[in-house]
Amino acid sequence: MRTEHQSLIFELSKPGRVGYSIPELDVPEINVESIIPSDYLRTEEADLPEVSELQIVRHYTALSNRNHGVDSGFYPLGSCTMKYNPKINEDVARFPGFAHIHPLQDEETVQGAMEMMYRLQTSLAEITGMDEVTLQPAAGAHGEWTGLMMIRAYHEANGDFNRTKVIVPDSAHGTNPASATVAGFESITVKSDERGLVDLEDLKRVVDQDVAALMLTNPNTLGLFEEHILEMAKIVHEAGGKLYYDGANANAILGFARPGDMGFDVVHLNLHKTFTGPHGGGGPGSGPVGVKEDLIPFLPKPVLVKEDDLYKFEYDRPQSIGRVKPFYGNFGINVRAFTYIMTMGPDGLRQVSENAVLNANYMMRRLEPHFDLPFTQHCKHEFVLSGRRQKKLGVRTLDIAKRLLDFGYHPPTIYFPLSVEEAIMIEPTETESKETLDEFIEKMIQISKEAEETPELVQEAPHTTVVRRLDEATAARKPILKYMKQV
Amino acid sequence: MTFRYLPMTDQDKKEMLETIGIETTEDLFQDIPEEVRFNGRLQIEEALSEPQLVKEMGRLAALNKNTKDHASFLGAGVYDHYTPSIVNHMLLRSEFYTAYTPYQPEISQGELQAIFEFQTMICELTGMDVANSSMYDGGTSLAEAGLLSAAQTRRKKIVVSKSVHPESRAVLHTYAKGQHLEVVEVDTEDGVTSLNALRAEVDEQTACVIVQYPNFFGQIEPLKDIEEIVHSAKGMFVVSSNPLALGALTPPGKFGADIVVGDAQPFGIAQGFGGPHCGYFAVTTKLMRKVPGRLVGQTVDEDGKRGFVLTLQAREQHIRRDKATSNICSNQALNALAASIAMTALGKQGVKEVAHQNIQKAHYAKKVLEEKGFKTAFTGPFFNEFVIELKCTAKEVNAKLLESGIIGGYDLGLSYSELKNHMLLAVTEMRTKEEIDQLANVLEGLACVQNISH
Numbered sequence: 005m006r007t008e009h010q011s012l013i014f015e016l017s018k019p020g021r022v023g024y025s026i027p028e029l030d031v032p033e034i035n036v037e038s039i040i041p042s043d044y045l046r047t048e049e050a051d052l053p054e055v056s057e058l059q060i061v062r063h064y065t066a067l068s069n070r071n072h073g074v075d076s077g078f079y080p081l082g083s084c085t086m087k088y089n090p091k092i093n094e095d096v097a098r099f100p101g102f103a104h105i106h107p108l109q110d111e112e113t114v115q116g117a118m119e120m121m122y123r124l125q126t127s128l129a130e131i132t133g134m135d136e137v138t139l140q141p142a143a144g145a146h147g148e149w150t151g152l153m154m155i156r157a158y159h160e161a162n163g164d165f166n167r168t169k170v171i172v173p174d175s176a177h178g179t180n181p182a183s184a185t186v187a188g189f190e191s192i193t194v195k196s197d198e199r200g201l202v203d204l205e206d207l208k209r210v211v212d213q214d215v216a217a218l219m220l221t222n223p224n225t226l227g228l229f230e231e232h233i234l235e236m237a238k239i240v241h242e243a244g245g246k247l248y249y250d251g252a253n254a255n256a257i258l259g260f261a262r263p264g265d266m267g268f269d270v271v272h273l274n275l276h277k278t279f280t281g282p283h284g285g286g287g288p289g290s291g292p293v294g295v296k297e298d299l300i301p302f303l304p305k306p307v308l309v310k311e312d313d314l315y316k317f318e319y320d321r322p323q324s325i326g327r328v329k330p331f332y333g334n335f336g337i338n339v340r341a342f343t344y345i346m347t348m349g350p351d352g353l354r355q356v357s358e359n360a361v362l363n364a365n366y367m368m369r370r371l372e373p374h375f376d377l378p379f380t381q382h383c384k385h386e387f388v389l390s391g392r393r394q395k396k397l398g399v400r401t402l403d404i405a406k407r408l409l410d411f412g413y414h415p416p417t418i419y420f421p422l423s424v425e426e427a428i429m430i431e432p433t434e435t436e437s438k439e440t441l442d443e444f445i446e447k448m449i450q451i452s453k454e455a456e457e458t459p460e461l462v463q464e465a466p467h468t469t470v471v472r473r474l475d476e477a478t479a480a481r482k483p484i485l486k487y488m489k490q491v
Numbered sequence: 492m493t494f495r496y497l498p499m500t501d502q503d504k505k506e507m508l509e510t511i512g513i514e515t516t517e518d519l520f521q522d523i524p525e526e527v528r529f530n531g532r533l534q535i536e537e538a539l540s541e542p543q544l545v546k547e548m549g550r551l552a553a554l555n556k557n558t559k560d561h562a563s564f565l566g567a568g569v570y571d572h573y574t575p576s577i578v579n580h581m582l583l584r585s586e587f588y589t590a591y592t593p594y595q596p597e598i599s600q601g602e603l604q605a606i607f608e609f610q611t612m613i614c615e616l617t618g619m620d621v622a623n624s625s626m627y628d629g630g631t632s633l634a635e636a637g638l639l640s641a642a643q644t645r646r647k648k649i650v651v652s653k654s655v656h657p658e659s660r661a662v663l664h665t666y667a668k669g670q671h672l673e674v675v676e677v678d679t680e681d682g683v684t685s686l687n688a689l690r691a692e693v694d695e696q697t698a699c700v701i702v703q704y705p706n707f708f709g710q711i712e713p714l715k716d717i718e719e720i721v722h723s724a725k726g727m728f729v730v731s732s733n734p735l736a737l738g739a740l741t742p743p744g745k746f747g748a749d750i751v752v753g754d755a756q757p758f759g760i761a762q763g764f765g766g767p768h769c770g771y772f773a774v775t776t777k778l779m780r781k782v783p784g785r786l787v788g789q790t791v792d793e794d795g796k797r798g799f800v801l802t803l804q805a806r807e808q809h810i811r812r813d814k815a816t817s818n819i820c821s822n823q824a825l826n827a828l829a830a831s832i833a834m835t836a837l838g839k840q841g842v843k844e845v846a847h848q849n850i851q852k853a854h855y856a857k858k859v860l861e862e863k864g865f866k867t868a869f870t871g872p873f874f875n876e877f878v879i880e881l882k883c884t885a886k887e888v889n890a891k892l893l894e895s896g897i898i899g900g901y902d903l904g905l906s907y908s909e910l911k912n913h914m915l916l917a918v919t920e921m922r923t924k925e926e927i928d929q930l931a932n933v934l935e936g937l938a939c940v941q942n943i944s945h
């Protein structure tokens with residue numbers, strides 16, 4: 005049941021109610037004031053809610069009813085690979101031997117966890133065509149920064165301290181330039197050509213002796229394969245730069261192509277996209293990084309190795325960039341990803357990409373008559389429409405997205421990539437049936453008709469959600485970022 | 492072979508190919524140049540059926556000694572705490588865990604409101620004005636606090652106490668290198684930051700001082716004195732805090748902290764071999780627009796009804812790209828939800844009671860160990876961890892403890908050369924008197940520790 009108004013948990017609070025149960029203290033109690041100086045003893049209690057267990061359960065159940073996940077319905081959010089999150093993964097991740105182990109236990113007592121990690125990193129190396137993989141980065145952006153730090157360490161180890169630039173295409177995800185900044189680089193944008201691919205002439209123009217790396221998503225964020233990848237690799241490598249692969253779009257190429265074979269030196273994957281880590285409403289993710297041989301010395305510490313039949317964390321790595329995260333990465337997400345890889349095997353993974361690409365192309369061709377399609381070649385796992393035709397009718401891409409909410413869909417990614425006007429980026433994934441795609445296509449066509457005939461229906465959408473459009477401008481101008489008790 | 496996650500039938504495929512106007516799916520991959528096309532078969536393990544999979548993963552899990560079957564005294568940043576049963580039940584509401592970041596607020600009100608509540612609870616515990624929606628973990632959160640301080644003060648030196656978690660310090664060093672910042676580590680004295688050493692390091696180049704409270708050894712740092720030192724040099728005061736401890740201890744906000752970071756793992760998040768956990772990041776109002784990561788704000792919809800949105804996004808990478816305050820995109824939202832549910836269940840009374848039980852049990856453990864002749868390393872006030880001295884390596888001791896069903900403490904020699912043969916023990920509310928007594932008895936009976944000071 006969906007309620008129209010949902011109280012904040014603080015508003016349900018009443019003094020004296022509890023939602024927990026722990027045993028009575030079973031050791032002799034000492035006066036805490038005799039052991040902790042009074043300045044350091046909290047006097048004003050933290051004003052957390054006081055609610056009963058059922059109230060909590062009702063509250064979060066009600067909140068969940070005000071949320072849309074993949075299990076609720078189609079979620080064609082481009083660049084995010086919102087595929088089905090298998091239930092068995094959740095079960096396995098909760099096995100006590102995975103969920104309830106401490107990262108600083110003696111290594112002999114966690115060999116099963118380490119074996120899992122080792123088999124996962126070996127599988128990912130094979131899938132990406134790289135020589136070694138670290139599982140430490142917590143998400144894609146964290147992997148980007150880790151990879152760029154390694155590239156920097158590599159150049160510096162070669163006595164090359166002047167490589168200050170990282171090149172990113174204009175279609176790149178925002179984390180690419182942001183990660184370059186955090187790693188201490190300046191980012192330089194390279195233009196796309198009229199087919200949506202990196203403009204080779206412009207690339208030649210921006211590549212020089214100062215370039216540390218080119219960051220590329222392939223297929224790129226328009227869902228298009230960078231056909232000139234080998235020439236691009238040559239241009240960058242000849243100038244002494246390295247090639248970085250943003251693997252957010254790996255769902256398009258599993259078993260069809262490997263970044264390692266395309267000339268990439270460093271790769272990150274988003275296990276929370278391609279490998280079914282559930283996105284959790286914003287995380288946690290996992291962003292393993294794979295490297296070629298010459299970058300192995302720079303991998304973050306510790307490096308998981310196998311010696312005879314024992315798994316070990318190796319810390320003595322003098323050229324390592326150091327630690328990027330406490331402990332060993334988002335292990336729980338890695339368990340889920342490994343469970344998925346073991347479910348699919350080599351043939352299954354290839355089938356994943358084949359079906360993802362077929363689904364995307366099918367949708368693209370069916371929608372092409374109704375929306376502008378800036379790039380008309382076959383796409384990979386996703387494609388980008390432009391809402392500029394509807395915009396002329398006064399219906400913006402934002403309106404189209406909001407109208408889709410009325411039909412129970414999560415809308416596609418909108419206004420990204422920035423290089424496409426009124427962008428609508430659709431990624432169906434392989435786990436959706438043709439029936440689901442057909443129903444969505446029909447609704448998109450209906451909305452394109454509404455834009456012509458009854459534009460206000462679209463402009464005023466959504467009509468069926470628990471709230472209508474929200475005032476984001478005021479939210480930013482006069483921020484209210486926490487609950488304040490009315491006095 | 493057919494796969495249960497792939498619904499496409501041969502008939503579907505045929506119809507789709509026809510619509511596209513091609514013969515085979517291979518046509519869709521022709522844009523991949525022949526030279527880079529992968530024509531082999533991936534050399535990974537063969538697919539397993541569901542029962543086979545459960546068996547194999549169960550085998551791997553069973554190889555690990557877990558803290559459900561053993562009494563654990565291992566902490567050092569990750570703790571075995573009471574997790575109300577409802578946490579997992581609520582987390583498994585798939586509308587939460589199968590959703591992406593709440594970009595479309597009208598169908599993400601549940602997640603947005605839950606994060607807004609999380610932000611509020613973190614502010615309550617830390618005594619700060621603003622908290623974000625989560626960071627990867629306590630370590631990266633601490634590193635980002637260092638970067639924020641440097642950007643805000645336009646200074647290049649980060650001063651960090653050696654009593655801060657060694658792994659967080661290591662992460663800080665890596666982040667600082669990227670930004671060409673200097674990190675200076677300050678010595679400790681009797682298990683807390685040496686105020687003299689700190690005074691000697693803090694100067695007009697100091698962007699911030701970072702301390703941990705309670706610190707890595709469990710000790711309660713003298714925040715009051717540290718605050719004076721850092722603020723008199725106009726640096727930022729950064730405190731990394733175990734949020735559960737703040738149920739009993741004066742919050743860092745009360746001591747004038749500018750940034751409080753830490754990990755919410757003690758609230759309803761499994762130890763999980765170190766991750767995923769849940770970094771938090773809280774600041775004063777002054778720094779609100781400099782915070783890394785996502786923030787949820789309250790607003791109204793077109794009908795004036797209360798609702799929640801992601802806000803102040805002009806800080807973030809998808810808008811500001813290379814000028815963003817951080818590169819973080821995905822965070823740890825589901826774990827923030829877990830922490831929220833646990834904080835809600837504990838509530839005002841529970842968070843205090845649990846924190847106090849930690850203090851009581853840890854002090855009891857220290858007392859019984861001292862009575863058995865063990866030497867403890869430090870004399871100051873502490874929360875739920877303390878350090879004992881051994882006559883042999885912690886590794887040997889832990890191997891023995893394991894035989895009695897106990898997971899022993901952290902070997903401090905691994906991170907502090909001066910603390911060889913010292914063990915950091917954590918005693919949470921989960922440890923019973925009986926288990927504590929057993930720990931003391933087993934330790935006493937070990938040949939290598941017997942002769943300590945009898």
Ligand SMILES: Cc1ncc(COP(=O)(O)O)c(C=O)c1O
Nearest residue numbers: 083143144145177252289820821
């Ligand atoms: C193309 C691309 N690169 C990088 C990222 C960043 O990944 P994460 O959110 O895991 O940090 C994303 C995800 O949004 C993406 O779509």
